[in-house]
Amino acid sequence: MNTPRKLPIGVQSFEKLRRAGYLYIDKTSFLWQLVQVSSPYFLSRPRRFGKSLFLSTLAAYFRGQKELFKGLYLEKAEEEQAAQENRTPWQAYPVLYLDFNTENYNDEKSMHTILHTHLVQWEKQYETDTSEQTFSSRFKGIIRRAYQQTGKQVVILVDEYDKPLLQTMGVNEELNEHYRNTLKAFYSVIKTCDQYIRFAFLTGVTKFSKISIFSDLNNLKDISLHESYAGMCGITQKELETNFQPEIQALAEKQKLDYAQALAALKQWYDGYLFHPAGEGMYNPYSILNAFDDKELKSYWFGTGTPTFLVNFLKEAHYYIPDLDGNVELDEEGLQTYRAVAQDALPILFQAGYLTIKEYIGDLKLYRLGFPNNEVRYGFLRNLLPVYSDVPFGQTGVWVGRFIQDIRKGNVDEFMGRMQAIIASIPYDDFPKAKLKLREQNYQAAVYLVFELMGQFVQTEVHCSTGRADAVVITADSVYIFEFKLSGNGSAEDALNQIQKNHYAERYKADGKKIVLIGSSFDEETRTIKDWKTEVWEG
Incomplete structure (x- = not known):
């Protein structure tokens, strides 16, 4: 029996990953490209996409931990360049590593605690100056003294700089503003201390703009949409197929798929992130690793x-x-x-x-x-449906499952009754009568979301343009074609006639399945589906 390989699920320490023998996809060529110059860098990537691990890899390199890079691209590159430059390889620099991942930022004290804790730790290494009272002045003093005491320029690494901002955004704007002002002053030190800094790298989810917290740090190079670094975090198709063949095969066997089908399923569920128009599509590493560990395709990252x-x-x-x-x-x-x-x-x-x-x-x-x-598609849409209806948060899957069961059993009346109830639940007072179109947009959104979410389980097509049916659902033995008429635009009979007149069913006749036409009208007074009519064509 083959022992499963160690997959680095949740491992963010490069040292732990390498010493404990976890599987590692070599990304050190990107690191080597970055460290050739001393510009401060910024990288935006989604959460759980490998930013922390990459930052930890940078820390290991600048601490001179040669043994961790054995057999990787960087080992040979560092040795060769050191020989060319007539210097000692694997030089150690003072590294200031600031990690915002470890706190919940629900009050002002939370972020202050993180900054103070890190500053105290560094001051133990590089002394304290009691005249330095603010976070920014203490940070500046530490950088200067670290340089003076070691004779080496300082390396600054900041992980998830924006976590305090994301946690307060849309929740506590006053606190969010306070955090931005504090961090703006703190990060401006990186520019004012430029002569003491060998390298700086900051990561986060959100990008900076010129009016944001990095406005004073205008020498910061944003590589988030740079083609050369598009593959820095995440897993490419080639990396997937080269490094994970045993895991792909094990997943295929568990799911009763062949190898090619398993690859296609992984691509459909976890690939598709693009960080430059000319770059490669990237897989979400957190989801891929969990899928291999569980041998199942589920919503890992979104959850x-x-x-x-x-x-x-x-x-x-x-x-x-x-x-x-x-x-x-x-x-x-x-x-x-x-x-x-x-x-x-x-x-x-x-x-x-x-x-x-x-x-x-x-x-x-x-x-x-x-x-x-x-x-991401189904995870996001699942979170949207409760916003546009009275479906309880966390219950979207149950509601969609009931729609699927109705349609699989051919229970059109039950299906339409559920749709009627969802639309009736949309708050009537959201918009005045003068904004009828906006009200209709909410009704349409609810209908759209139901059909799109059904697409996880049956083949669906949702159209919003003239000349095509509003929605089509295809099951093993039937095709259901829906047309909805809103706000006085016609009756259920008119909707049914439109399906017939425009020959929406023609493309499905060759399949030999039963075809069910459903025309529906909307009643503005009751603010929901008024009635529906059906016609069945046997295949």
Whole structure:
């Protein structure tokens, strides 16, 4: 019996990973490229995408821990360059490593505790100056003294710089503002102490903008959308197939798939992140490793956090929900907007990994965004449905399951009754009568979300353009074609006639399945589905 290999699930320490013999995909060529210059860098990636591990790898290199790099790209590169430059290889530098991962930032004291704890630790190494009272002045003094005492420039590594900001965003704006002002002063030290710094690298989820906390640190190089570093975090298709063959085979056997089918399923569920239009698609490493460990395809990454304030922002902004699946357009400035507000939640959705680049329109310099994969698509839509209806949070799967059971059994009346109840639950007072279109948009969003979420279990197509049925659901033996008429635009009979007149069913007749046409009308007075009519064509 083969012993399973050690998968580094949740391992963020490079030293622990290497000493304990965990499987490691060599990313040290990216590190080597970065350390050739001393510019401070910033990298934005979604949570659980390998940022902390990469930062830990940088720390090991700058501490001169040669033994950890045995057999990796960096081992040979460092030795060769040291010989060329006539210097000693694997030189150790003073490393200041600031980690924001270990705290919940629900009050002002939380972030102050993190900063103070790190500063005290460094002051024990490089002495204390009692005249330095503020966080920024203490940080500046530590950098200067570390340089003077060691004779080596300092390395500064900051992990998840924006965690205090993300946890308070949309929850406590006053505290969020205080955190931004504190961090702005703190990080400005990196520029003022430039002569003492060998290298600086900051990671986070959200990108900075010129009006954000890095405005004084204008020499910071953002490599988040740089083609050369697009593969720094995450797993490429080649890396997946080269490094995980035993795990892919074990998953395939457990799920009763062949090897090619298992690869296709992994790609559909966890691939698709793109950090440069010309870069490679990246797999989410957290989800992939968990899928291999469990030998199941589930929503691992999405289950670790719910962007509640973001889904609420989308509703407040009256955003057209179907566009999230591949029709969001932003320019480069839009992608790097820092602050999330109800009118501008899309940049944070991109930066946090809920949307990714699907296409770059070069002549217009526009990025078209959409969900990266099925894990994110269905996870995000599951969180949206309760916002547009009275479906309880955490119960979306149960409700969608009931729709699926109805349709599989051919119970159209039960299916439409459930749809009627969901639409009736949408708050009537959200918009005045003068904003009828916005009210209709909420009704349409609820219908869209139900059908899209059904796509996890049966084949569905949801259309929102003229000349095509509103929704189609295909089961093992039947095809259901839906047409909805809203706000006086026609009766259920009219909707049924539209399906017939426009020949929506023609493309499905060759399959030999039963075809069920469902026309439905909407009653503005009762604010839900008024009635529906069906017609059945036997295959």
